[in-house]
Amino acid sequence: MPAECQLLGTLGCHLCELAEDELMPLVEHGLMVELLDIADDPHLFERYSLSIPVLVRVDNQAELAWPFDTEQVVAFLRR
Numbered sequence: 195m196p197a198e199c200q201l202l203g204t205l206g207c208h209l210c211e212l213a214e215d216e217l218m219p220l221v222e223h224g225l226m227v228e229l230l231d232i233a234d235d236p237h238l239f240e241r242y243s244l245s246i247p248v249l250v251r252v253d254n255q256a257e258l259a260w261p262f263d264t265e266q267v268v269a270f271l272r273r
Contacts, residue, residue, distance in 0.1 A: 197224070197225050198226045198227075199249050199250060199252060199271075200230050200249070200250045201213060201214065201217065201227050201230065201248075201250075202230050203231065204233045205233070207246060209261075210246055212247075213247035213249070213262070216263060220264065220267060225267075225271070227249075228252075245259060247260045248260065249262065249267065251270070258270045
């Protein structure tokens with residue numbers, strides 16, 4: 195089963211765009227990433243407004259905070 199994650203961010207966030215770019219090669223190899231805009235959810239906004247982008251695993255809710263690179267994401271997904 196391919197890994198499933200959510201990338202928490204918001205429109206106009208330069209760091210979020212960098213995180214998306216970092217994840218694209220993994221998406222091309224089967225990683226499923228749902229982009230969630232924290233501005234659409236008051237609870238997510240309150241919790242993450244100062245820390246986006248954050249990658250969240252769907253299966254166990256583990257979080258990987260920015261900055262991260264491809265190697266760190268791969269290690270995060272293997273946990």
